Ligand code: HEM
């Protein structure tokens with residue numbers, strides 16, 4: 014096991030010989046820059062979702078009944094489970110960063126595995142218990158809407174907001190999972206450790222954002238009627 | 239070279255290193271691959287420069303075509319012959335419609351209206367191509383991605399941008415977006431206008447792939463813009479040379495910094511907007527579709543929330559260039575350094591609060607009044623800059639050369655452009671001027687008279703640095719004068735047309751407007767000739783131009799300390815900043831002697 018090797022120090026790990034890119038003056042400059050870059054990127058993501066939230070607010074104001082009806086058709090149970098799933102994954106990804114800093118190679122990988130499992134679970138629940146049943150009952154966005162028991166003409170719009178919002182979020186879950194998979198592969202090669210954990214940290218930041226967006230989507234869509 | 243391995247050696251002593259443009263014996267394909275995989279900000283900058291100029295050409299051709307169409311109004315004459323057959327003449331040319339047509343419900347009709355329609359549709363496609371190419375593919379990336387990429391690290395004394403690979407990545411995103419757009423154009427383009435207003439954009443062209451492709455292109459290009467902006471912000475924060483504080487940065491860097499902030503904060507909003515529009519187009523989700531309870535005006539809000547700030551993405555870098563050109567070519571310390579720097583940030587801030595002025599006619603009175611008042615605020619930081627530039631010229635030793643002529647042209651044209659923004663921002667006058675040629679003239683004065691003029695001026699200024707060759711000054715100045723005259727002929731007439739009531743985006747007009755339209759079209763030819771002369775001048779310089787010294791203008795910012803063209807790693811030693819970028823009164827410029835650039839004799 015890699016952990017053993019590092020403990021004994023017999024064989025040196027790739028991270029130990031990490032050297033920053035030549036255009037940087039120091040590794041710490043490089044690290045700070047990467048973090049600043051990621052934070053800026055997260056700002057853009059927040060603004061992207063701001064558009065969805067804005068549309069939500071406006072149509073909710075215009076058609077409160079339609080939104081109340083639509084929201085009542087969502088199953089809080091699954092929304093809640095998924096919230097817990099994402100919160101757990103946020104915790105494990107944070108632990109992964111810590112493990113990288115402390116050179117706990119084994120737990121670094123375990124934590125990323127759990128995070129990825131949570132991501133898969135989230136998408137699985139979303140599809141099998143929410144999207145697919147709802148879609149087949151005719152609760153679809155816009156022109157596809159075909160639900161016989163609708164009470165309000167704007168209900169297709171509610172579903173449009175619901176699918177666009179959660180769909181774009183689910184896409185971000187997949188992107189985040191892709192990023193973490195890449196980190197995982199490189200973690201197996203022993204690339205991350207106390208001298209080099211930039212990618213672990215920035216990917217974790219991204220993952221927290223994915224979680225955070227859900228923390229807003231969940232009450233807005235499921236809880237407020 | 240010494241064999242001793244000291245830490246500084248990592249940074250310094252690379253004397254034998256050649257220019258970044260040197261062909262290193264790689265052969266044809268090797269060279270292509272070398273460029274395609276480069277992470278050198280200079281090469282990426284030059285690739286952007288080529289692409290952006292190509293797009294300028296493409297958009298320009300479409301623009302010229304639009305102007306030619308407007309030489310004459312579409313005069314339709316319909317005469318009914320003795321046998322009852324109508325003959326229709328368009329522009330005096332008889333049109334043959336074959337036979338009578340039968341509509342679905344059985345009524346017979348002659349389809350001449352549809353010919354007129356298809357002529358207008360072609361016109362609509364042309365101005366959409368022109369607008370979309372110019373905005374998304376040319377002007378937004380022009381200064382930041384081309385000149386900014388090349389100059390930002392040099393001006394900061396850095397070896398590269400913060401994330402060189404990301405930089406290459408955003409170049410490829412740009413290429414992808416450009417390719418998608420060109421594919422859409424090859425398939426005949428779209429007729430929505432560059433603004434893609436709903437509901438039209440979700441209904442037009444039943445074979446919707448072109449509209450979809452065009453929107454997708456704009457969406458993809460947005461990512462490129464975001465990543466470039468992000469890269470530049472981090473570069474400015476983290477890669478300034480030792481000794482360079484925030485207020486020792488050249489003003490071009492400040493301008494690029496402010497621009498990048500807007501790019502990062504505004505572009506995601508157009509991202510989600512276009513994404514929703516794509517959903518709307520492909521799946522009819524209804525968010526922007528009034529027939530399903532959605533709101534087309536919401537689309538306009540979203541669109542302008544991005545697209546107003548983005549006009550400052552276009553103009554701020556241009557303002558940065560002007561600050562450099564005026565100071566260097568009049569050998570004066572820039573007047574009001576901090577005022578110019580902060581007004582860039584001020585403009586960036588205010589630009590987010592005024593989007594509503596594009597849609598006064600679609601909002602309530604209170605909202606309109608508030609947006610109108612906020613719009614006037616923009617004029618303040620803008621005017622601060624203009625006054626500071628003029629004060630910089632005062633008592634300077636003004637060199638008359640192409641960059642300086644362009645800087646002066648900018649001052650003149652941009653002032654007209656900015657000032658005509660005010661009547662558009664005022665409610666009472668805008669009701670009359672909205673959607674008229676006045677608006678067209680306004681934004682051409684700011685975008686072309688401002689940004690393009692500054693871009694060409696800056697291109698001349700930094701040309702020797704980029705390619706190590708001088709251009710022909712006389713030819714450059716001549717072309718500049720031609721561009722200036724051509725520009726005013728083309729666009730000043732449009733102010734008059736607009737106030738007289740000529741609406742924008744119409745293929746035809748009443749006969750009274752013809753003279754002004756013709757003058758405008760002739761002006762556009764002068765403009766085109768001017769640009770072609772510049773192009774010839776540049777090509778000639780590349781092939782046969784005299785070798786450029788490292789610092790032909792006696793500039794003080796760090797890029798002039800590098801060789802012309804710079805070495806692969808920009809500097810022989812990491813520069814240490816000991817003077818400000820505009821201390822012309824007290825510092826002999828690098829690589830220059832005092833005879834060439836004398837310091838002022840009397841300091842009283
Ligand atoms: C002093 C600053 C400025 C003010 C007060 C101002 C004001 C306005 C207003 C009120 C309109 C809308 C007119 C209408 O549709 O009725 C407008 C349109 C426009 N402005 Fe400006 N503007 C300013 C500077 C700029 C700059 C610097 C640029 C670009 C570099 C720019 C580009 C545009 C464009 C592209 C449009 C037309 C958009 C369209 O409908 O297609 N403006 N401006």
Ligand SMILES: [Cu+2]
Nearest residue numbers: 546593595596
């Ligand atoms: Cu505006």
